[in-house]
Amino acid sequence: MVKNSYIPFKAKILAKYQQTELDWTYRLECQIQPIAGQFMEVSLPGVGECPISISDFGDGYIEMTIRRVGQVTGGIDKLVPGDYLFLRGPYGKGFPLESFYNKHLIIAAGGTGLAPVKSVINYFYARPELLQRCDILTGFKTPNDVLFKHDLDKWAQTFRVEVTVDKLDESGNLEVIANSCSRRTGLITALIPDVEIPSLEDVRVIIVGPPVMMKFTAQEFLCRGLAKENIWVSFERKMSCGLGKCGHCKIDETYVCLEGPVFNFAQAQTLLD
Structure with missing residues (x-):
């Protein structure tokens, strides 16, 4: 059948x-x-x-x-x-995990964009010997919008984890975010200049979040000298059929549900609505 x-x-x-x-x-x-x-x-x-x-x-x-x-x-x-x-x-296509082996992996996730990369982080958290190092940069609207607080604490035991919020909520308390992480206010792009990059050739970057966040975060990494081919993004689209038949997720001639949602930035930069 x-x-x-x-x-x-x-x-x-x-x-x-x-x-x-x-x-x-x-x-x-x-x-x-x-x-x-x-x-x-x-x-x-x-x-x-x-x-x-x-x-x-x-x-x-x-x-x-x-x-x-x-x-x-x-x-x-x-x-x-x-x-x-x-x-x-x-x-869809996922992240090419083997492309990150023995590299300095930087993950920048905004808001619910942390969800699609959680399994990537857990994969390397269980196998830290596969990476040179890992930096996790996360940004949320307020402390009450932070996802996976316990996981952030856990990851910070092995990786460098930074959490930033656009603004404080009525409590004005950053302590609710995660005990082991570096915490601050501001946009996620403000975290990028502080990331140590000893070797540009060894860096691989994953960026997931709202389109505007991904655009400007990618620009920050490009300004630091990273090659477009060493950056990956994930598109959040209205994938309806998931099989490339309905066209809801189509950008130009690209069906995001089939060729994405994960794209290398060398291709993603040309996908404009």
């Missing part, structure tokens, strides 16, 4: 962890083996479907961090462990 790629499969919610007021991480029972950076099409019968990045995965499960922003995600927000989601995928 030929498998119909449009038919989703059921995935049981094993656990649900709150990240912020709007963001929850769902651990789903699932046997797929994705590549870090891929995404799933997630649906609720009678409600709709939306693309969600895979934030982590392991033996018999995947995790997705989902923000309550619309009808579908609002319906997902009401679910509890034991309920089911319906999934299609995984889709």
